[in-house]
Amino acid sequence: MKMFRKVITIGFALTLLLQVSAFVSAAEEEEEIEYDPLREVYLDPLHAAVVYDGKTKSILFKLRNGTEGKVTIGSDKWTVGKVSGKFDAPVKSKDGVTYIPEADDFEKLVKVETANGNSLETSVQPPANYFTVKADAETDAVADGDDAADDPAIWVHPTDPNMSTLIATNKDGGVLVYNLNGKQLYSYDVGEVNNIDIRYGFPLNGKKVDIVATSNRSDNTIEVFVVDPVSGELIGVNGAVMHSKMAEVYGFTMYHSLVTDKFYGIIVGHEGEFEQWEFFDNGKGKINGKIVRSFRLGSITEGVVADDEYGYMYIGEENVAIWKFNAEPNGGLLPIGRVDSVDGIRLTNDVEGLTIYYGKDGGGYLLASSQGSDRYVIYDREEGNEYITSFGVVDGAVDGSSETDGIDVISFGLGDNYPNGIFLTQDDRNITNGEKFNQNFKIVSWDKIAKGSPTPLLIENQDPRKLKLRR
Template sequence: MPSNTRTIRAALLAVAVLGALALLAYFLTRPPAPRSSVPAPSPTGSATDSAVATGSPTGSASPTGSAAPEITTEVPKVETSSFASSGDVADDAAIWVDTANPGNSVVIADNKASEDGGVGVFDMDGRLIQFRPDGKIGNVDLREGLRLSGASTVLVGGNNRDDNTLALWTLDPNTRTLTPVSARSIPTFAPNYGFCMYRSSASGKFYAFVTPNEEGPIQQFELVDAGAGRVDGMLVRTLPISSITESCVADDELGHLYVAQEDVGVWKYNAEPGAGEDRVSVDKAGAGRLVADVEGLGISYGGDGAGYLFVSSQGDSTIAIYSRSGDNPFIKKVKVGGNGDIDAVTGTDGLDVTTSNAGPPFEKGLLVVHDEENDGGRTSNLKFIPLDSVLK
């Protein structure tokens, strides 16, 4: 082979070797490729399962981590006289409207004092008409239409914390006074804590719900005519709940039962006795709109399923308002301020609401709210607020 050819081949081989070495050096010394910014896919259905498991409210975005809503301030027009006994002994309220003479409407309220407890009737000026020292009554509610001995009655009920029984009365529309009508001592879970009533639009039957002061059952009783103008209660369903629960309210038209679990939030059940234990969360304490304890509940009825669910947010002394329909989307939040000699509401507990004419200045409805610290905290009472100002 000619010498010049051998020289060219040697040069080409040297170039190839040097190129291979350079390529090897590049791969050995280059920085690692960055990790992908696309997250790994989450397990199928995990987001939905989490929302269901934690009871995230449906009907509006979950409030977890959201800013607290704006709070508007409304003023009361009337307050009741201070309740007997010092400290926070007032609690719940039940409004009865006299449709023939709205100015004669009354508010029935419990006194949960250990020594001087009972139930009272107040007129629309906040004056006490009657007080019955019938024990440490926790919550009160009423329904019209239960027939006793053939006559339609206004039935008032409550839970007696002294002896853990149902307490039942009828309200005389003429004298606006209460008469006990329990056929016997009707035992409940011990210790009981709260109470509400339900009249089924499906069956026409009347029911009472009693809530527990610890982990235990919510009890549902059917209320029946026992003869001689008396009422008996028969246990028809229990619903387990894991911690202290006081207020409840039933939507008679839509058949819902709302329950306030104080450190958790508001639950919605089917109110019919054969419906089982299924429930959904309306809203949760600490999620931006309710501040524990979650307390009083009330419903204002509108046409065609419209209306509102009122929830007492005791931790910040406000009332949260939700739609009554669908998945109960949040509407607004209000605080009850002072008005002249009437002080502002603090430590809200029980409440009740009606859209009916309750006489001036409540021709367009009435909201009644408990005030824990009336008169500088020495006593407690109830404030009356025109409903139209709250819902404007």
């Protein structure tokens, strides 16, 4: 009996030893699996477009030949085009970085696909060229010092273009309204607002109104105003609080879909986050909103603009590229293409403000602020977004502009002084007679830019209230 117990004891011990050995062996095998950061090692060197879908915890990417792929955090599966495969272990995420197990088959496939063409670029952009213009006027300086003035928008008066206004943000003091001579008319201390935009004809309380909206970093929300059609004053019309889910709201624009007649507010964030909010009348004379699309790019974004006629949206990933997306909320999460790279040739980091010059019959331009080179870069607005030229605003009767954040442009005539519209730009260093003042905004007649360009640009009066669907 004792011998039998001893045999059982020895057998049990051996079983435990084998189980422990197997566990240790499996653990060692798991420890031997090496992980690499997906974007930095596999995708960025191939100049792929990358976004994160928070709903599915998936990293979506588009290679230069247009092939799309996906990996999902917590899963060992991957897809590249029509090909699927498995990693040796699940995909991991740490501190916002996605890691995948080393995978030769995955790496070879993305490289082969990348070599098979380049449809991600909207155009093969030509070398840069450059000219300069001088500002016609400037606004009063913002009340706060340091880096306070940020982004402007241009409101067209419905009956008298001379009464149009410039609406801008003071990151430390709220929303400002200027007349076309640059004199401040109104100030609204609503918090640390960053970017601002305007749209016409929003249906509210049985009327069509002009609305202005801005990203507010004080409480991570969207602020919405109606513009008084006579005085140009702003009237707050927020209903339920539109509180963003991102860590900190940053860039902002609006989009009016000419397909559905719906209006949207679009926010981008410090970590590349993106939220598209649908605005609607809450039935009480106020505006509510709901998130209808969200994703995340790989790094900091601020500049963003929508082209209402073509239904496109452009996002500036500050140190990477200008990306072109479908602006409709059901338009997918990956970009249509890359307009240009931030490589020091045409764009020097940071790429900041973006704006659209609407010409007649679908013509016009996409303009971008290349902050690191004190230049403004002009691309064709139509399908290929081909690079046209770059310009700077230099010292004249008023000082030039430098290290610009936000910009805006309009082709519509703004009265006697600006019959063919203006370009409006934030100035980081506002200097007069050698003395430095708080930041402000510079006003340049579009005529100067159009005629000063090596290739003459369009001069066309397009009423922003009469845009047409172009696709």
